[in-house]
Amino acid sequence: MSARSTFGRAFVLSALAVACLTQGAAAADERLKEILDRGVLRVGVQGAQKPWSFRAPDGAMQGIEVDLGKEVADKLGVKFEPVIITSANRMQFLQQKKIDLILGGMYDTAERRKIVGIIEPAYWTSGPTLLAKKGTIKDWKDVTGKPVCAKQGVNYNKLVETKFHATVVAFPGNTEGKEALRSGKCVAWLFDDVSIMADLEDAAWADYEMPVPVLLSNPWAAAVPIEDLDKGWGVFMTGMAYRWQASGKLLELAKKWKVQAAPWFQEQHEKLRWDDGYLTPKN
Amino acid sequence: MLDLLAPFFKDLYARTGLNFIVFYDPYEFGRLLNGAAISAQLIVWSLLLSLVIGIVGAWVQSSQSAVLRGVVNAYIQAFRNTPPMIQLLFFYFGLGAFTPTVDMGGYSQPLISSFTWAVLSLGIFGGAFNVEIFRAGLQAVPHAMLEAAESLCFSRWQTYRYVTLPLAFRISLPALTNNLISLAKTSSLAYVISVPEMTYVLSQVWSDNINVPEMMLLLFAFYLAAVWIIGAMLHWLERRLALPGYGQ
Numbered sequence: 001m002s003a004r005s006t007f008g009r010a011f012v013l014s015a016l017a018v019a020c021l022t023q024g025a026a027a028a029d030e031r032l033k034e035i036l037d038r039g040v041l042r043v044g045v046q047g048a049q050k051p052w053s054f055r056a057p058d059g060a061m062q063g064i065e066v067d068l069g070k071e072v073a074d075k076l077g078v079k080f081e082p083v084i085i086t087s088a089n090r091m092q093f094l095q096q097k098k099i100d101l102i103l104g105g106m107y108d109t110a111e112r113r114k115i116v117g118i119i120e121p122a123y124w125t126s127g128p129t130l131l132a133k134k135g136t137i138k139d140w141k142d143v144t145g146k147p148v149c150a151k152q153g154v155n156y157n158k159l160v161e162t163k164f165h166a167t168v169v170a171f172p173g174n175t176e177g178k179e180a181l182r183s184g185k186c187v188a189w190l191f192d193d194v195s196i197m198a199d200l201e202d203a204a205w206a207d208y209e210m211p212v213p214v215l216l217s218n219p220w221a222a223a224v225p226i227e228d229l230d231k232g233w234g235v236f237m238t239g240m241a242y243r244w245q246a247s248g249k250l251l252e253l254a255k256k257w258k259v260q261a262a263p264w265f266q267e268q269h270e271k272l273r274w275d276d277g278y279l280t281p282k283n
Numbered sequence: 284m285l286d287l288l289a290p291f292f293k294d295l296y297a298r299t300g301l302n303f304i305v306f307y308d309p310y311e312f313g314r315l316l317n318g319a320a321i322s323a324q325l326i327v328w329s330l331l332l333s334l335v336i337g338i339v340g341a342w343v344q345s346s347q348s349a350v351l352r353g354v355v356n357a358y359i360q361a362f363r364n365t366p367p368m369i370q371l372l373f374f375y376f377g378l379g380a381f382t383p384t385v386d387m388g389g390y391s392q393p394l395i396s397s398f399t400w401a402v403l404s405l406g407i408f409g410g411a412f413n414v415e416i417f418r419a420g421l422q423a424v425p426h427a428m429l430e431a432a433e434s435l436c437f438s439r440w441q442t443y444r445y446v447t448l449p450l451a452f453r454i455s456l457p458a459l460t461n462n463l464i465s466l467a468k469t470s471s472l473a474y475v476i477s478v479p480e481m482t483y484v485l486s487q488v489w490s491d492n493i494n495v496p497e498m499m500l501l502l503f504a505f506y507l508a509a510v511w512i513i514g515a516m517l518h519w520l521e522r523r524l525a526l527p528g529y530g531q
Contacts, residue, residue: 153490184391
């Protein structure tokens, strides 16, 4: 009797396990369906990156990437759920299915394309530059041998160390890094020009400037899990990304959040806009 | 050293895709060695500081002055009951703003570096526990033992030096080993104030090269080895000091 009940229990358990496994497999197959079934779209966004994603005084997330993520959720008819990620963990979150989509200021690089499904076209572009107290830095070479504050997990930290022999002092978050600059722990804050531009709008940074040109300009792309890139979810996101460029949505957002749009935006907008001139007869 | 390792790890990467870049790229290898050295120093100095604080604190706790005892108790409460990461941030950003600095033109060299802050903060954190551990050890010395010493005409200081302290130290050792190991592990939190120790270095390496599992494995092995070494040393000491028939 006890042997039979043990057998019975084992059978139920294994049936449950099989059910879980097959459910997992089905979910892995069709992420788009999973998102619709769940009714929630989980988007990985940076926590304190003004004006892309940052907290409003009431605690809600807001910003350009939050607006974009909300639009994706609206189009799918699901709830938008921002998940705070960092540069160092965002791709792992995507791989582990903690999030469905990265809209987190991520550069599109060859290395990253091996790990996550990068959505084309890109939705933003930026490059690394320095924020420093007025008059202290005139050229990139001025950081040689000096401490430069930066953010942990950012891929150009190494470039500044190898190319200009600066000592990169990296912090887990932007806020700590900039606080370290303010308290004089380093000569400059190394980060994206767009973020620094937004900081300079703030009166708190009135004594600071962006003295050097960007080291390089790199597009930012949204990313989906790599296995979903050519399935419904990846294709849907490609459509969204295309429309953001073609409809001029990104230029609008730049205006809304008071970011100076680089010429890149106008170029992409014109390149990707479908020329429907043939609809209106010439003469 | 790198010349010996590089061919094997390059081959491993080519064959299996396991990218242990720190063992074949000279730049990353340098970062790794630096991180390991900083971690080792951080652990050693903060353990030593925590021991000194523990011994002095336990001694002060048994003093006659209520004020001194109150101060030590307040210190223990404050530092045992707050998270070590918050303490690190508090010391570095909170107190760091008030410490003197030397102007270097554009930036200032603080007299207390992030490494020193980490040693101070971790030492103070671990010390709060050590005080209690030593105090428990001192109190656990049997009263009869002290009476016996007194009857042999030992002075108060002699009793403390030859009877109480040696016994108390032996009694404290197992709990002390636990706390020191825990403190060594906590040293990994120093990355939040940008001390380039092992966790900081490897997280930068895995961000640059996207080899998270490999570097996580290495980080795991590093702390395992560090803790094993500390544990082995303290266990050796424990065996060395063991008194036959006492606490065995």
